Amino acid sequence: MDPSASDPTGAVVWHRDQLRIRDQPAVAAATEHADVVLPLFVFDPGFYGDDGLACDARVRFLHECLVDLSDRYDTASGGRARLTYAHGDPTAVLAAAVDAGWTVFAARGPTGRYGLERDAAAADLGVRFVSGDGLRRGVERPRDGWSDHVEAWFEADQHRPSFEGTALTDLDTGVSVEGIEAEYDTDPSKSPVPEGGTTAARETLRSFVERIAEYPGSISSPLDAREGCSGLSPYLTFGCLSTRQVYQYVHEHAPSGRGRDMFVSRLFWNRHYHQKLEDWPGWLDTAVNPELAGFNRDTYDPALVAAWKAGRTGYPMIDAAMRCLEATGWLNFRMRAMAASGYFHLLQQPWRIGADWYHHHLIDSDAAINYTQWQSQAGLIGKPSLRLYNPRKQVRDQDPDGEWIRRWVPELTGLPPEHLPRPELTPPAVQADCGVVIGDGPDADYPRPVVEYEAAKERFWRRYEGPKAAAAARLADEEVARRASFSRGLAGAKAIASKYGEREPTGTQTGLDDF
Incomplete structure (x- = not known):
């Protein structure tokens, strides 16, 4: 240039x-x-x-x-x-x-x-x-009054550049999109992938607002979420629209109700996670809680990581999620969290490898969201509560007929739905009747679980109990509290630290009042 x-x-x-x-x-x-x-x-x-x-x-x-x-x-x-x-x-x-x-x-x-x-x-x-x-x-304390600050920004006038009196110009550098794709041999294989750009983003927003009332019932099931979610996340990641533009359009055009309220809360969450990374860039590399730095490093097993990436863990819901991710570049939030939990809590592998894999493959991957979510899901903040997903239960809850699993794990197509939560327990006679062989040998269609669920879960909890008390105590450290962006600052962190001992997750998401 x-x-x-x-x-x-x-x-x-x-x-x-x-x-x-x-x-x-x-x-x-x-x-x-x-x-x-x-x-x-x-x-x-x-x-x-x-x-x-x-x-x-x-x-x-x-x-x-x-x-x-x-x-x-x-x-x-x-x-x-x-x-x-x-x-x-x-x-x-x-x-x-x-x-x-x-x-x-x-x-x-x-x-x-x-x-x-x-x-x-x-x-x-x-x-x-x-x-x-x-x-x-x-x-000094960016989280103080944060929710009110962001709400005021959402409702403020947008930046509207005026080109009156300003001449736009360009330079012929010889660089083009086509030339870059040829130089780096760009050859996408994922499908379906949305079309990029503000034009497509605006049409996606318009279409979503017309069906926003259906949004709350469509976001958890991987079958429904692809069409039921807004589809706006890649456009927000690349800034084709600002979250403020989306917020104002939704308030102007969407009917009031639970769907609109729930979606607007996601826009606040978007800003929330960006604020976290703004406050502390270490989210991408370093455990928030120093007591948990290096957790799972000693249990690193390249074979387990490879099985997870390839969708060959023996847990159909995890495997379907990982194959869907690599093939399409998309997963709904629940499946992202479940597969991350399976990786960190069951396979017990280092979090950064998994987070980097997501970031590479997700079309909508936003570093501020991806890495903070991975640390939160893994439990590296050190809060007493920790959500460990049961991939068997997720089959029963989110794909009871096995439609999604069979789409991405076709080798299980003939297996009756009642056996999909635990294919390894399918009686040999049933395997023979449906033409599906579960096992570890060369003739097997689908593997047994690479780790046994109950044993792996208990092994994780025993390991996590070791640093748990020290990690909870570190939440009272003002520097750690600021990293984690607790809504009530140091006082909130101390309150959480005082609850040490709570192990079972509530399964609920923080409300807007908790920002």
């Missing part, structure tokens, strides 16, 4: 994951600051190739978002400018822009690992990171 002919009052909008124009704080700031605005996206090699951070289907979704965003800039400029693409180290690209006299704006957002280092390097160059996502920054 060589912006040597830039106007002295020129500004670059560095798009990363807020791939929209409206309600995009960096776009609004750039148009207020400069006479000439150049929108830019940098293809970062770190996200591509065999060691890339995203599967090919997620990369393709991103590319579709970029094409749609470029079209929107074309419309906004009256056909005079599109999104400019660059390829390489973003810091080097931005340094060239700054050296040529551009002021670079980017929307501030929570990140960790590589993204944290990248943004710090960009800030050192003088890139202006613009807040506007509803999160609290620069205050």
Whole structure:
């Protein structure tokens, strides 16, 4: 990129994951600051190739978002400018822009690992990171009054950039979406995957609002959830719409009732988890509670990890979930939590490997949500209550006829539904009649459980009891309490610590009042 002919009052909008124009704080700031605005996206090699951070289907979704965003800039400029693409180290690209006299704006957002280092390097160059996502920054206790703060942001006016008096421009860098896909041999295999971009996002939102009353009864069953959920999560992850845009559209167009209330609560949860990562970037790498750092490290077994990834654990509900994840890039929340629980609590494997696998394959994976959910589900916060899913019970509760299991574990197609919770107990005569062999030999159609449920569960609880008291005590540490973003701060953490000894989960989700 060589912006040597830039106007002295020129500004670059560095798009990363807020791939929209409206309600995009960096776009609004750039148009207020400069006479000439150049929108830019940098293809970062770190996200591509065999060691890339995203599967090919997620990369393709991103590319579709970029094409749609470029079209929107074309419309906004009256056909005079599109999104400019660059390829390489973003810091080097931005340094060239700054050296040529551009002021670079980017929307501030929570990140960790590589993204944290990248943004710090960009800030050192003088890139202006613009807040506007509803999160609290620069205050000692960001959780104090948080719910009221976010609700006020949801209801506030959106950022509406004006291009009157501002000229949009672009540069011919020779970089294109098609060229990037050819260079990295992008070949998505997942299906069905939604189409990326703000245009598709708006249609998805409109369609969902028409059926929002059915939402509460559709989110738990993996059979119903694909059509019953909003379908908005990948668009929120890539910023095709802001959560505020969705919130305001829902309040304006959706009928009041339980469906609307439940969905709106999910928008608060979205901001809640982003606030967590904003407060402490370590969520992506480090156990929240120091007493639980390295838990399951000593029980690491590559064969068990491989069985979980491949959907060959011998637990049909877990296996269906893992195969669905790899084939489609999607799972509803309950199945994500159940498969994570099976990985961490039953197979007792290190959490980061599982969380990274989800992040690679989920089209909608948002680091702020994926990694905080994994730590919470695993129990690495150290709260006395801990939800351990029973994958056998989930068959009975969520797929009693076995329709979903047979879709993703076709080798069990002939097995009667009553045997699906525990295929290994199917009598040999029944196995022969239905043509399904359960076992560990080369002729078996489906494996026995790689770990026995009751024994594994008890083994986990015995191991967890060891650091449990110390972990509960550490919740009274103000630094740990802030990491975990307890709604009532240190006092709330101490109250939870005082409940040490509670082991059975309540199975309920925190309400909005608890934010």
